Amino acid sequence: EPEVTQTPSHQVTQMGQEVILRCVPISNHLYFYWYRQILGQKVEFLVSFYNNEISEKSEIFDDQFSVERPDGSNFTLKIRSTKLEDSAMYFCASRVTGGNEKLFFGSGTQLSVL
Amino acid sequence: GESVGLHLPTLSVQEGDNSIINCAYSNSASDYFIWYKQESGKGPQFIIDIRSNMDKRQGQRVTVLLNKTVKHLSLQIAATQPGDSAVYFCAENISQGGKLIFGQGTELSVKP
Numbered sequence: 001e002p003e004v005t006q007t008p009s010h011q012v013t014q015m016g017q018e019v020i021l022r023c024v025p026i027s028n029h030l031y032f033y034w035y036r037q038i039l040g041q042k043v044e045f046l047v048s049f050y051n052n053e054i055s056e057k058s059e060i061f062d063d064q065f066s067v068e069r070p071d072g073s074n075f076t077l078k079i080r081s082t083k084l085e086d087s088a089m090y091f092c093a094s095r096v097t098g099g100n101e102k103l104f105f106g107s108g109t110q111l112s113v114l
Numbered sequence: 115g116e117s118v119g120l121h122l123p124t125l126s127v128q129e130g131d132n133s134i135i136n137c138a139y140s141n142s143a144s145d146y147f148i149w150y151k152q153e154s155g156k157g158p159q160f161i162i163d164i165r166s167n168m169d170k171r172q173g174q175r176v177t178v179l180l181n182k183t184v185k186h187l188s189l190q191i192a193a194t195q196p197g198d199s200a201v202y203f204c205a206e207n208i209s210q211g212g213k214l215i216f217g218q219g220t221e222l223s224v225k226p
Binding site: 033044048095097101102104105 | 145146148150155156157158159160163165203205207209210211212213214215216217218219
């Protein structure tokens with residue numbers, strides 16, 4: 001079965017540094033998402049992206065966050081100046097359409113901000 | 115506000131028994147629901163979904179029941195196996211863009 005792939009699997013950074021998390025969604029999917037999960041908590045929506053623009057974003061997704069689809073295959077999440085509370089597992093997800101259809105998740109990038 | 119919640123944080127069952135994991139949701143406009151399984155260090159793995167025009171859907175060893183009257187969702191796993199041990203999340207679709215709201219998760223532990 002096709003998979004959403006994410007790199008790196010682990011990222012350690014210093015507070016205040018910029019990080020870019022990378023994702024390759026499933027090739028024929030058109031809707032892309034970032035979610036995050038703080039250890040022991042539920043998965044939280046960050047942002048959805050379609051047709052090269054943000055469709056919806058949560059309160060968590062402030063000005064420090066941005067997303068980009070730089071080419072036909074990659075989808076990135078950038079955090080400009082990381083904070084301690086950004087430490088979490090970040091999941092990329094994709095689906096063919098934006099409607100009632102299953103969402104495929106990647107294995108995640110564990111971000112640790114020191 | 116909108117929320118999806120689970121009744122029990124942990125569930126321990128004997129191998130071979132049936133498991134039932136429950137979920138309550140509060141948004142009556144939600145029209146699509148998914149159950150995900152998450153193993154340690156991995157991303158959510160799709161198990162089964164159900165649309166709001168249905169009240170039951172069956173997969174391989176799993177059944178999802180939807181009761182819109184009381185806004186309740188359940189996942190039934192038949193003949194639970196050690197490989198079923200994981201955290202199970204329900205999620206509801208609440209927007210046209212496909213934003214999912216996840217519940218807190220139930221940790222299922224299967225005893226051999």
